[in-house]
Amino acid sequence: MIHNKIDLxxxxxxxxxxxxxxxxxxxxxxxxxxxxWREIRLPCDFDSCSPYLExxxxxxxxxxxxxxxxxxxxxxxxxxxxxxxxxTKVWFNGKELGENxxxxxxxxxxxxxxxxxxxxxxxxxxVDNYRNQGDVPxxxxxxxxxxxxxxxxxxxxxxxxxxxxxxxxxxxxxxxGKFLLKCDIANEFGYDIISEIVVExxxxxxxxxxxxLSDKKNVGTDLExxxxxxxxxxxxxxxxxxxxxxxxxxxxxxxxxxxxKIIRFGFRKIQSVNGKLLLNDKPIYLTGFxxxxxxxxxxxxxxxxxxxxxxxxxxxxxxxxxxxxxxxHHPKELDLCDEIGLLVMxxxxxxxxxxxxxxxxNCQKKLETAKRQLKKMIERDMNHPSIIFWSVSNExxxxxxxxxxxxRELVRFAKKLDPTRLAVHVxxxxxxxxxxSEDDVICVNAYPSFNKRVSEGKISYNFSESTKFWREGLQxxxxxxxxxxxxxxxxxxxxxxxxxxxxxxxxxxxLAIEKEFEGxxxxxxxxxxxxxxxxHPWPPTVFSFCNNLGISPFGVVSRERRRLxxxxxxxxxxxxxxxxxxxxxIPSRDITPAGDNVTMIRDNMKxxxxxxxxxxxxxxxxxxxxxxxxxxxxxDAEIYFPITDDIFYNExxxxxxxxxxxxxxxxxxxxxxxGTITAWYNRRFKGKDYGQIHWVAIRxxxxxxxxxxxxxxxxxxxxxxxxxxxxxxxxxKRLNAIKLYLDFGFxxxxxxxxxxxxxxxxxxxxxxxxxxxLPI
Numbered sequence: 001m002i003h004n005k006i007d008l009x010x011x012x013x014x015x016x017x018x019x020x021x022x023x024x025x026x027x028x029x030x031x032x033x034x035x036x037w038r039e040i041r042l043p044c045d046f047d048s049c050s051p052y053l054e055x056x057x058x059x060x061x062x063x064x065x066x067x068x069x070x071x072x073x074x075x076x077x078x079x080x081x082x083x084x085x086x087x088t089k090v091w092f093n094g095k096e097l098g099e100n101x102x103x104x105x106x107x108x109x110x111x112x113x114x115x116x117x118x119x120x121x122x123x124x125x126x127v128d129n130y131r132n133q134g135d136v137p138x139x140x141x142x143x144x145x146x147x148x149x150x151x152x153x154x155x156x157x158x159x160x161x162x163x164x165x166x167x168x169x170x171x172x173x174x175x176x177g178k179f180l181l182k183c184d185i186a187n188e189f190g191y192d193i194i195s196e197i198v199v200e201x202x203x204x205x206x207x208x209x210x211x212x213l214s215d216k217k218n219v220g221t222d223l224e225x226x227x228x229x230x231x232x233x234x235x236x237x238x239x240x241x242x243x244x245x246x247x248x249x250x251x252x253x254x255x256x257x258x259x260x261k262i263i264r265f266g267f268r269k270i271q272s273v274n275g276k277l278l279l280n281d282k283p284i285y286l287t288g289f290x291x292x293x294x295x296x297x298x299x300x301x302x303x304x305x306x307x308x309x310x311x312x313x314x315x316x317x318x319x320x321x322x323x324x325x326x327x328x329h330h331p332k333e334l335d336l337c338d339e340i341g342l343l344v345m346x347x348x349x350x351x352x353x354x355x356x357x358x359x360x361x362n363c364q365k366k367l368e369t370a371k372r373q374l375k376k377m378i379e380r381d382m383n384h385p386s387i388i389f390w391s392v393s394n395e396x397x398x399x400x401x402x403x404x405x406x407x408r409e410l411v412r413f414a415k416k417l418d419p420t421r422l423a424v425h426v427x428x429x430x431x432x433x434x435x436x437s438e439d440d441v442i443c444v445n446a447y448p449s450f451n452k453r454v455s456e457g458k459i460s461y462n463f464s465e466s467t468k469f470w471r472e473g474l475q476x477x478x479x480x481x482x483x484x485x486x487x488x489x490x491x492x493x494x495x496x497x498x499x500x501x502x503x504x505x506x507x508x509x510x511l512a513i514e515k516e517f518e519g520x521x522x523x524x525x526x527x528x529x530x531x532x533x534x535x536h537p538w539p540p541t542v543f544s545f546c547n548n549l550g551i552s553p554f555g556v557v558s559r560e561r562r563r564l565x566x567x568x569x570x571x572x573x574x575x576x577x578x579x580x581x582x583x584x585x586i587p588s589r590d591i592t593p594a595g596d597n598v599t600m601i602r603d604n605m606k607x608x609x610x611x612x613x614x615x616x617x618x619x620x621x622x623x624x625x626x627x628x629x630x631x632x633x634x635x636d637a638e639i640y641f642p643i644t645d646d647i648f649y650n651e652x653x654x655x656x657x658x659x660x661x662x663x664x665x666x667x668x669x670x671x672x673x674x675g676t677i678t679a680w681y682n683r684r685f686k687g688k689d690y691g692q693i694h695w696v697a698i699r700x701x702x703x704x705x706x707x708x709x710x711x712x713x714x715x716x717x718x719x720x721x722x723x724x725x726x727x728x729x730x731x732x733k734r735l736n737a738i739k740l741y742l743d744f745g746f747x748x749x750x751x752x753x754x755x756x757x758x759x760x761x762x763x764x765x766x767x768x769x770x771x772x773x774l775p776i
Contacts, residue, residue: 003156003157003158003259003260004069004072004075004156004157004158005154005155005156005157006066006069006154006155007152007154008042008064008066008079008123008152008153008154008155009041009042009043009152009153009154010041010042011039011040011041011064012039012040012041012042012062012063012064013034013037013038013039013040013062013063013064014037014038014039014040014044014049014050014060014061014062014063015027015034015037015038015060015061015063016046016049016050016052016053016056016058016059016060016061017058017059017060017061017126018056018058018059020058020059020128022059022061022126023126027061027063027124027126028091028094028096028124028126029094030093030094030122030124034063037061037063038050040062042062042149042152042153043148043149043150043151043152043153043301043302044148044149044150044301045085045146045147045148045150045298045299045300045301046058046060046129046146046147046148047146047299048298048299048301049148055144056129056147057129057130057131057145057147058128058129058130058147059126059127059128059130060126060127060128060147060148061124061125061126061127062123062124062125062126062127062149063122063123063124064122064123065120065121065122065123066120066121066123066155067118067119067120067121068115068116068117068118068119068121068155069117069118069157070117070118072112072115072117072157073117073118074160075112075157075158075159075160076110076112076157076158076159076160076162076188077110077111077112077115077155077156077157078108078109078110078111078155078156078157079092079097079108079109079111079123079153079154079155079156080106080107080108080153080154080155080156081100081106081107081108081125081149081151081152081153082106082151082152082153082330082331083103083104083105083106083149083150083151083328083330084100084103084125084127084148084149084150084151085103085104085127085129085145085146085147085148085150085300086101086102086103086128086129086130086135086137086145086147087099087100087101087103087127087128087129087130088100088107088125088126088127088149089125089126090109090123090124090125090126091122091123091124091125092109092111092114092115092121092122092123092124093114093115093116093121093122094122095114097109097111097114101135101369102136102369102372102373102376103129103137103327103349104150104327104328104329104349105328105373105376105377105380106151106376106380108156111155125149127147127148127149128147129145129146129147129148131145133358133359133362133366134358134359134361134362134363134365134366134369135366135369136348136349136350136366136369136370136373137326137327137349137350137351138351138353138358138362138366139358140351140352140354140542141349141351141539141542142326142351142352142394142538142539142542142543143292143294143300143326143536143537143538143539144294144299144300144536144537144538144539145539146299146300150300150301150302151301151302151330158259159253159258159259160187160188160189161185161186161187161188161189161193161195161219161251161253161258161259162185162186162251162258162259163183163184163185163249163251163259163260163261164184164185164186164222165183165184165379166181166182166183166184166247166249166261166263166383167181167182167382167383168180168181168182168247168263168265168382168383169181169420170245170265170266170267170268170385171267171268171269171420172234172236172267172268172269172280172281173230175232175233175234176230176231176232176233176234177230177231177234177267178230179201179210179227179228179229179230179231180226180227180228181199181212181225181226181227181228181247181249182224182225182226183197183199183224183225183226183227183249183251184222184223184224185197185219185222185223185224185225185251186221186222187219187220187221187222187223188221192218192219192220193218193219193253193254194216194217194218194219194253194254195216195217195218195219195223195251195252195253196213196214196215196216196217196252197213197214197225197227197249197250197251197252198211198212198213198214198249198250198252199211199212199213199214199227199247199248199249199250200212200247200248200250201231201245201246201247202245202246202248203243203245203246204243204244204245204246206246209231209232209233209234209245210229210231212227212229214226214227219253231267234267235267236266236267236268236280237266237267237268237338237341237385238268238279238280238341239320239341239342239343240341241341242266242338242339242340242341242385242386243266243267244264244265244266244338244339244385245264245265245266245267246262246263246264246265247262247263247264247265248260248261248262249261249262249263263383264335264338264383265383265385266338266385267385268280268385269281269420270388270420270421270422271422272422272440272441272484272485274483275478275482275483275484275485275523275524276485276526277441277485277487277526277527279343279388283526284320284526284527285525285526285527285577285578286320286321286343286487286526286527286528286529287318287319287320287321287527287528287529287574287577287578288314288319288320288321288322288323288342288343288527288529288530289314289319289322289323289529289530289531289532289533289556289570290322290323290325290489290490290529290530290531290532290533291310291311291314291322291323291324291325291329291532291533291534292325292532292533292534292536293307293324293327293329293330293333294534294536294537294559295559296559296560299537302329302330302332302333304332306561307330307332307333307336308336309561310533310534310561311333311336311337311340311342312340313557313561314342314533315340315341315342316571317567317570317571317574317575318570318571318573318574318575318577318578318580319342319574320341320342320343320578321342321343321344321345321527321529322337322342322343322344322345322533323344323345323347323391323489323529324344324345324346324347325347325394325532326347326349326351326394327347327348327349328346328347328348328373328376328377328380328381329346331380331381334346334381334384334386334387335384337384337386338384338385338386341386342386343386343387343388344384344386344387344388344389345387345388345389345390345391345424345489346377346381346387346389346390346391347390347391347392347394347426348370348373348374348377348391348392348393349373349394350366350370350373350392350393350394350396350410351393351394351395351396352394352395352396352397353366353393353396353397353403353406354396354397354400354403355397355400355401355402355403355406356400356402357397357400363402363406366406367406367409367410370392370393370406370410371410371413374390374392374410374413374414374417375413375417377390378390378414378417378418379417382418387421388421388422389421389422389423389424389441389443390414390417390418390421390422390423390424391424391425391426391443392407392410392411392413392414392423392424392425393406393407393410393425393426394425394426394445395426395427395428395429395445396425396427396429397429398427398429398433398435399429399432399433404433404435407425407435407438408435408437408438410425411423411424411425411438411439412438415438415440422440422441423438423439423440424439424440424441424442424443424487425439425443426443426444426445426489426490427442427443427444427445428444428445428446428490430442430444430446430473430477431446431473434477434480434481436481436484439484440484441484441485441486441487441526442477442481442484442485442486442487443486443487443488443489444474444477444486444487444488444489445488445489445490445491445531446469446470446473446488446490446491447490447491447492447493447531448465448466448469448470448516449461449463449466449493449508449512449515449516450492450493450494450512452465452466453493453503453508453512454494454503454504457503459503463511463512463514463515463516464515466512466515466516466519467515467516467518467519468519469516469519470488470491470516470519470520471519471522474486474519474520474522474524474525475522478522478524482524485524485525485526486524486525486526487525487526487527487528487529488520488525488527488528488529489529490529490531490532491513491516491517491520491528491529491530491531492509492512492513492530492531492532492554493508493509493512493513493516493554493566494509494552494553494554495508495509495553495564495566496553497558497562497564497654498654498655498683504553506564506565506566507565509556509564509565509566510564510565510566510568510569513530513556513566513569513570513573514569514573517573530556530570531554532552532554532555532556533555533556533557534555534556534557534558534559534561535551535552535553535554535555535557535558535559536551536552536555536559537550537551537552537559538550538551538552556570558654560649560653560654562653562654588753589753589754589757589758592640592641592731593640593641594640594641594731594732594733594734595731595732595733595734596731596732596754596758597729597730597731598729598730598731598732598738598748598749598752598755598758598759598762599727599728599729599748599749599752600727600728600729600730600738600741600742600746600747600748600749601725601726601727601746601747601748601749602716602725602726602727602744602745602746602747603725603747604724604725605691605716605719605720605723605724605725605726606720607745608713608716608717608720608744608745609709609713609743609744610713610717611706611709611710611712611713612710613666613707613710613714614705614706614707614710616668616669617666617667617668617669617674617705617707617710618666618667619664619665619666619667619677619710619711619714620664620665620667621660621661621663621664621665622659622660622663622664622665622676623660624656624657624659624660626659626663626665626673627648627649629665629673630648630663630665630676630695631643631645631647631648632673633665633673633674633675633676633697633699634647634676634695634697636697636699636700637675637697637698637699637700637703638697640731640733651694651695652678652680658680658681659678662678662679662680662681662718663676663677663678663679663680664676664677664678664679664711664714664715666698666707666710666711668702674698674699674701674702674707675696675697675698675699675702675707675708675711676695676696676697677693677694677695677696677697677711677712677714677715678692678693678694678695678696678715679691679692679693679694679715679716679718679719680692680693680694681722681723682727685727686751688725689723689724690723690725690726690727691719691722691723691725691726691727692726692727692728693712693715693716693719693726693727693728693741694728696708696711696712696737698711708737708740709740709743712740712741712744713744716744727746727749728741728746732758732761732762735762735765735766738762738766739766739768742768742770742771747770748771748774750774756776759771759774759776760776763776
């Protein structure tokens, strides 16, 4: 390997420092006694480092020891942080390396002059997430201000001459592609070297499609190599066909290869021309979602599994675009977008900037900080074909001239840094203070339905008025900027999962999204982006208009990624916009290892058998921490399907509290759990409110004792207090269970496909009067 790396994720020692006394106390000194510091695993936010730090805003310290390989001596050695929020100071073996003031973005420090090679070394970092005037983000943030080392940390060693940066520009030209590679070389040897680079282009099947060789050049301290050429018969990168190529760049010094970098890229061109958004010279309408970097398991720490699922689900819902709000997301998320074909808006966290109201000095400092972060983000993410927009800010106070001027300055700066992409700012002041003279595309946010129905409490609000709001507002904006396409970067509506028929119901959210989208069909509108994909934590006091909720309720899926009604509406309108037709599936028999899936119904809750539990056995309500016991019982009893660790939460997470009065554990005379049954519910089964017998299981050692009958009797009598009817689902190989359900008055649901054929087969293997009465 040309680059050697040591992954520094894993166990560190952690110490919160709410009074900010650590430097005076010498926490950075390797001789300090760290023995009582808490163990944590990086990456990790403050909230997850200790049960006492929920919503913590303050300082904390991290310490780790690492053995430095002896053969790294005489190399260039860095410690690199992929992201820490928001202010970080680092010490190595007691010596201060420097500080970083830019959250979400990578930073590194050279340590070869301080390292003890072949020996133990101390890394100590101080991180805080204080809100400071003049920072980006500053005092105001629209997301929970999670602090800590949120992304990976590693040690890297290279030769003292190395590839510092590579920028690739690749655009289609007919059936061919224009290719330009800029390679910055740094030389820290202390003397000149004779260097050249070799660039090999391969496709996704590792077939070489082009190879380039530079001239040999004398490199002093630094030098830029340029490789330019045409590549024949390329495939363009599009959302429908996200074709990726790899550029392997090798650096040679005095005929010896000393460094190598491999970068993926795609041939893609984005333009704003005469009021149209063009991708590879063809008009495109963007449909998508805003996504925060958040998940229930890891908060703001990147979760590859959740990110991948989110993006794939967006794509399946008809999205071709995602706005990664409101800060630079993890590079692996961009890799996923490159791979699956989602266009991206990247954004720095310049959020709700209030200009001179924050003080003139702070105002200027904020602008310079924004420029620094914009430069870092663009340098980091430049080679991702999925990125088509650089957004320099979100919802700033544009009625203030200094803020409007700052937005324009930042947009110009982004264009200078990267002329191959579109530079924008996102405005919620566009109706009164439109300031888009420098922007390539006009990006606007608004929430007409929410403002009228929820904020103003207009119960009889006609959501068609929101359609009118968008049509008329966008038309007026178009008349002011007739040559610029308009992208709606935020529209949406909040809802509480499972609630209907009020202002924050799932039905209201669905209708609001549908009606607002109807107002975004004009020829000058180039896309619409729903706020937002998933519910996520935000600062409650900032959004007091939502009654100080700790979780933003605007998602079309819950924070746990359960799909709300609005998800299906979004999927429908997006697919229709792109002319996609849902595949009409010809129903087939739903056969599982346990046989056909079948539904059985009890259309009334009268005359339920009363069967007490056998001596020595009883039943108790579940407790909130019984999930692992439930899983163990189900796993012990189930012979056909694997019972994974997440099944309990997937089944009941939508209403976990209800498991305390609808879920039950059957116990023996020692109080040991030997079975389980759930008296659950389904508010929409066949369009009505049904009770549901759910997940019945008895451990094998206790089967044949009548526990299933007693449990079913108990659950049905309980359901009779809440519901007029109930149903259950099972499989046809579970003949004993089917007989039990028939005995308790359940009958087959004959409305499902192939019901007659399925129950005819059951009837062959199970004799029961209820089956004899079926007209099959």
